[in-house]
Amino acid sequence: MAWARKVLRVDLNAGTCTDEALNMDWARRYLGQRGLATKYLVEETDPRVDPLAPENKMIMATGPLTGTCASTAGRYSVITKGALTGAIACSNSGGFFGNEMKNAGYDMIIFEGKSPKPVYLLVRNGDARLVDAGELWGASCWDTEERIKAAHQDPLIRVASIGVAGERGVKYAAIVNDMHRAAGRSGVGAVMGSKNLKAVAIRGTLGVKVDDFAAFMAATAAGKKVLADNAVTGQGLPTYGTQVLMNVVNETGALPTRNHQGVQFEGAHAISGEAMHEKRASDGKSNLITNNACFACTIACGRISAIERTHYTVVDRPQYQKASGGLEYEAAWALGAATGVSDLDACTFANFICNEQGFDPISFGATVGAAMELFEIGAITTKETGGIELKFGNVHALTELAELTGRGEGFGAEIGLGSKRLCEKYGHPELSMQVKGQEFPAYDSRGIQGMGLAYATSNRGACHLRGYTVASEILGVPEKTDPLATEGKGGLVKAFQDATAAVDSAGICVFTTFAWTLDDIAPQIDAACEGEWTPETLLEVGERVWNLERRYNLGAGFTDKDDTLPKRLLKEAAKTGPAKGLVNGLDKMLPEYYQLRGWTTEGIPTNETLQRLAL
Amino acid sequence: MKVTIKLFALLGEYLPAGAADNAAEIEVADGATPADVIRRLALPRESCHLVLINGLYRPPGERDDRPLQPGDVLAIWPPIAGGRD
Numbered sequence A: 001m002a003w004a005r006k007v008l009r010v011d012l013n014a015g016t017c018t019d020e021a022l023n024m025d026w027a028r029r030y031l032g033q034r035g036l037a038t039k040y041l042v043e044e045t046d047p048r049v050d051p052l053a054p055e056n057k058m059i060m061a062t063g064p065l066t067g068t069c070a071s072t073a074g075r076y077s078v079i080t081k082g083a084l085t086g087a088i089a090c091s092n093s094g095g096f097f098g099n100e101m102k103n104a105g106y107d108m109i110i111f112e113g114k115s116p117k118p119v120y121l122l123v124r125n126g127d128a129r130l131v132d133a134g135e136l137w138g139a140s141c142w143d144t145e146e147r148i149k150a151a152h153q154d155p156l157i158r159v160a161s162i163g164v165a166g167e168r169g170v171k172y173a174a175i176v177n178d179m180h181r182a183a184g185r186s187g188v189g190a191v192m193g194s195k196n197l198k199a200v201a202i203r204g205t206l207g208v209k210v211d212d213f214a215a216f217m218a219a220t221a222a223g224k225k226v227l228a229d230n231a232v233t234g235q236g237l238p239t240y241g242t243q244v245l246m247n248v249v250n251e252t253g254a255l256p257t258r259n260h261q262g263v264q265f266e267g268a269h270a271i272s273g274e275a276m277h278e279k280r281a282s283d284g285k286s287n288l289i290t291n292n293a294c295f296a297c298t299i300a301c302g303r304i305s306a307i308e309r310t311h312y313t314v315v316d317r318p319q320y321q322k323a324s325g326g327l328e329y330e331a332a333w334a335l336g337a338a339t340g341v342s343d344l345d346a347c348t349f350a351n352f353i354c355n356e357q358g359f360d361p362i363s364f365g366a367t368v369g370a371a372m373e374l375f376e377i378g379a380i381t382t383k384e385t386g387g388i389e390l391k392f393g394n395v396h397a398l399t400e401l402a403e404l405t406g407r408g409e410g411f412g413a414e415i416g417l418g419s420k421r422l423c424e425k426y427g428h429p430e431l432s433m434q435v436k437g438q439e440f441p442a443y444d445s446r447g448i449q450g451m452g453l454a455y456a457t458s459n460r461g462a463c464h465l466r467g468y469t470v471a472s473e474i475l476g477v478p479e480k481t482d483p484l485a486t487e488g489k490g491g492l493v494k495a496f497q498d499a500t501a502a503v504d505s506a507g508i509c510v511f512t513t514f515a516w517t518l519d520d521i522a523p524q525i526d527a528a529c530e531g532e533w534t535p536e537t538l539l540e541v542g543e544r545v546w547n548l549e550r551r552y553n554l555g556a557g558f559t560d561k562d563d564t565l566p567k568r569l570l571k572e573a574a575k576t577g578p579a580k581g582l583v584n585g586l587d588k589m590l591p592e593y594y595q596l597r598g599w600t601t602e603g604i605p606t607n608e609t610l611q612r613l614a615l
Numbered sequence B: 001m002k003v004t005i006k007l008f009a010l011l012g013e014y015l016p017a018g019a020a021d022n023a024a025e026i027e028v029a030d031g032a033t034p035a036d037v038i039r040r041l042a043l044p045r046e047s048c049h050l051v052l053i054n055g056l057y058r059p060p061g062e063r064d065d066r067p068l069q070p071g072d073v074l075a076i077w078p079p080i081a082g083g084r085d
């Protein structure tokens, strides 16, 4: 129950679609989505595979709660070996696509091989086939979605697609569904592009069965009440989205600025959630039009924004004058503070382009920030940039590069390499702010010490969504810890990582955890699924998933040497704010973390740990 | 003495006239505490959840007795940004 118990296997070499039974033994141990799909990937592929080779597989996976009426239960994830990182990639997306996939009768879709020509997958209630996508190749995610709906005369088909960025192999290309929701990080869109797979289009109306209907309705109603009564999920996220964080993190002195040269941005307010609400003097309208919810979500943190019609980015370009997916905090930071740009509409435009052509605004903005530093020290000049004055704060450079990167043209093709490859190419690897090849999100680990450990040990490279200790260190959820201290952070990071891995395997959104603990989540899973699901079993699943991902990365060639941070964060102290004079104290946290994980001093899970977790 | 007050999210409504970017410089009595400023601006006490002085967290129990210093920045958010008692 809750699981559809069915996997769709798509052999792109042969052009065939085959149903097979879900391995229920694995489902009981890995739950679904992130955990279960990782298990399939580990069993079916060699971790040393080239991410862009046909031998790499790409799995779209839902969780057992996906498609039910539990709040936020519309999530799906894309699991593969990441094009950006060469590590395990698991990118999670909301919107409505995940629900559609589950209601079409599938827990997951496994793509293997490479199609000889561009195709898209069409699925309708258990009936799947590949369709020629020759005409769609070269189209944006927005056009692809519209044209597939029109071709099948069905506006309710849900589409996940790659744009030109994914076709051109931008290393951090994303898969975009429902116009502005994305499996954004680690380059899952580049993997999809390498398979000549343009889109997945699904219509599903089969329904999802739960194990104990009465208990499920009671548990999900109780969960919704907790979300509604909590100030963060009931008021803060609907009103300001994640953008409520911009001023908080800046005041705390943990807002990485200009490629992490600073920790506070003088233009932070102009790109904050508060600024998105302010009425413009020119036309009396605000950047924010409304909030927006993914399937079944009772939080509705999504932002829908519109750019002032006279702004240089949209004059004579009506397609960008419409309301569309607005800035979330991480994107606003990367497009703004990381590049020194404080023009809200320009950041919104760059974000639109990321959605339109399918690439990750975090890695894009951070890479532009790194390129700006390369330019300012003279490592690159207008000769390399094609005439672009790539100085920090140059708003025109930001928006032009967004368009060039989306199309893989000019210097945009180099920005599409990501900061690690770009900085290596121009002789300054130390200027790339990344872990395992993936750019940092919006928290400076000199000002939030635990995040340094969370980044260094994140299985998919630098990421805030693998262990969000910001919740505790800054926001006091579930309890306040000191962001400037390293003591106790090993345990804190592990607890966040394990709980998040369980949430990501269930089919719900991690933002629920501002209000929900596993005590709120377990009864919903327990009522939906057969078997006993308690907070303890969920934590065990989370820890098992974490170790499974770790073993994949070890097999792919990563070692404890990769559990580190750029020299800038370990040697150059913060210059302002509460963290002034501090570097990240990773060396004080990492040994304790390895020990708590039951790993050797080289970061390898011991036999005892593997046995305890039945791995 | 002068201090800077920053009121974010819905607390922005309580900023004095002339404030910009959610911030204003105000004159307070020497030795004024965060609690004094919260009273003076008529901020609902239960809405003052996350309180930072110069970016450093000030727990609820320490808002009454520790005076502000000239030039301090007092930043306050309502519970929507987290911050537990």
Ligand code: SF4
Pocket (backbone or CB within 6 Å): A072, A094, A095, A292, A293, A294, A295, A297, A298, A299, A300, A301, A302, A509, A510, A511, A512
């Ligand atoms: S909280 Fe936000 S991201 Fe999560 S499901 Fe709801 S609208 Fe989507």
